[in-house]
Amino acid sequence: MPYVSEKNLGRLSLYRRLLNRLQAEGIRNIYSHELARMAGGTAAQVRRDLMAVGSLGSPKRGYSVRELIESIGIFLDAPHGEGAAIVGVGNLGRAIMAYFAGRRPRLSIVAAFDSDPSKVNRVIHGCRCYPVEDIERVVREEGVNVAIITVPAREAQATAETLVRAGVRGLLNFAPVPLRVGPDVYVEDIDMTMALEKVAYFARRGGAVEEITK
Amino acid sequence: MPYVSEKNLGRLSLYRRLLNRLQAEGIRNIYSHELARMAGGTAAQVRRDLMAVGSLGSPKRGYSVRELIESIGIFLDAPHGEGAAIVGVGNLGRAIMAYFAGRRPRLSIVAAFDSDPSKVNRVIHGCRCYPVEDIERVVREEGVNVAIITVPAREAQATAETLVRAGVRGLLNFAPVPLRVGPDVYVEDIDMTMALEKVAYFARRGGAVEEITK
Numbered sequence: 001m002p003y004v005s006e007k008n009l010g011r012l013s014l015y016r017r018l019l020n021r022l023q024a025e026g027i028r029n030i031y032s033h034e035l036a037r038m039a040g041g042t043a044a045q046v047r048r049d050l051m052a053v054g055s056l057g058s059p060k061r062g063y064s065v066r067e068l069i070e071s072i073g074i075f076l077d078a079p080h081g082e083g084a085a086i087v088g089v090g091n092l093g094r095a096i097m098a099y100f101a102g103r104r105p106r107l108s109i110v111a112a113f114d115s116d117p118s119k120v121n122r123v124i125h126g127c128r129c130y131p132v133e134d135i136e137r138v139v140r141e142e143g144v145n146v147a148i149i150t151v152p153a154r155e156a157q158a159t160a161e162t163l164v165r166a167g168v169r170g171l172l173n174f175a176p177v178p179l180r181v182g183p184d185v186y187v188e189d190i191d192m193t194m195a196l197e198k199v200a201y202f203a204r205r206g207g208a209v210e211e212i213t214k
Numbered sequence: 215m216p217y218v219s220e221k222n223l224g225r226l227s228l229y230r231r232l233l234n235r236l237q238a239e240g241i242r243n244i245y246s247h248e249l250a251r252m253a254g255g256t257a258a259q260v261r262r263d264l265m266a267v268g269s270l271g272s273p274k275r276g277y278s279v280r281e282l283i284e285s286i287g288i289f290l291d292a293p294h295g296e297g298a299a300i301v302g303v304g305n306l307g308r309a310i311m312a313y314f315a316g317r318r319p320r321l322s323i324v325a326a327f328d329s330d331p332s333k334v335n336r337v338i339h340g341c342r343c344y345p346v347e348d349i350e351r352v353v354r355e356e357g358v359n360v361a362i363i364t365v366p367a368r369e370a371q372a373t374a375e376t377l378v379r380a381g382v383r384g385l386l387n388f389a390p391v392p393l394r395v396g397p398d399v400y401v402e403d404i405d406m407t408m409a410l411e412k413v414a415y416f417a418r419r420g421g422a423v424e425e426i427t428k
Contacts, residue, residue, distance in 0.1 A: 009415055013408040017390050040392035082414055095309030099406060107414055146414045170417025172410055176231055178254035186416035188409050192313060194227040195402050196386055200296055200321055200360045201223055202400035203384025
């Protein structure tokens, strides 16, 4: 399996989503330049990305939509499906559970954790909510490798450490604070306040981004 | 006002959040190396970023926390506060409204839009919900410059076009589809499915990211 960069991987994930939509519309074949236009890239980049998952289109008929979805899946997904955990079942946590519920059968949220006793032992968007004290036990038992952090900023670091101790190796962090973890743990931060402040700043400047200060 | 890159701007937003927390804890002064450790960067970078907002610390006492919060605010915020709109009041839209409600007095969500008649004319997390047909009128009347898109993928492009026609120049896009807008509009994408798929992929490979394929 070849290594790919984070950007390649993001594009493969996007291609799959676009291809799933095309398939639902009954479209069977697609050319690289068509997929490139939908994804906002170039045809050459699409062909390189798809070559990485072992797909070569034909110059005449392009790529088979069904085959592409399959080969991207073999590349991106865990062979036997994968369960993720989420810690922090507030407004944002519940919205994320609703967002992912049933969306991706190969990657689903299998356990939620919260410190609020009124949330514990309930089933929220099809997922059981446990007390945070059970993180290590449940994560080990379920073999969870990936977790989503939606706790307040002050609890995020301790939450990350507990998850990593239990064996988690990938964190999607919504808490607006950088996590300190070892090099064997992959962290992706989604900071919504930062994102909105950036958008507002560049909107006032008319959208243009100039890179002067490095 | 000097131009700054997207990364600079993201860091300034992060520093402000960290500083607000320090101020709430009663801390009055901070050294660049302390802020760097909290933000996951270097002291030299912190000093450069803060110089861009006109703040020079003293080698003896470091920076005044209160003054830093002020000068970052003057740099980042609209002088008289700013209102954002949100289109799509589903699970994710409501969570985002709850997340931002009252959090940032200078940047608040002032209007929500949805096509579902059962949501229209209600007040959700302190914000009035209008029918999507009113986007152009309300955005113009409120002078909204920034909008958050939380509609389904198939509606995102048309929503973006309506918002831009009404004068919006910054979009925070949660719909998992690239938006095609003019160069005078700044778009920041938050794609949660892509983010989770990336985390899961690299978690299986032990967290390490190697950039081989470009």
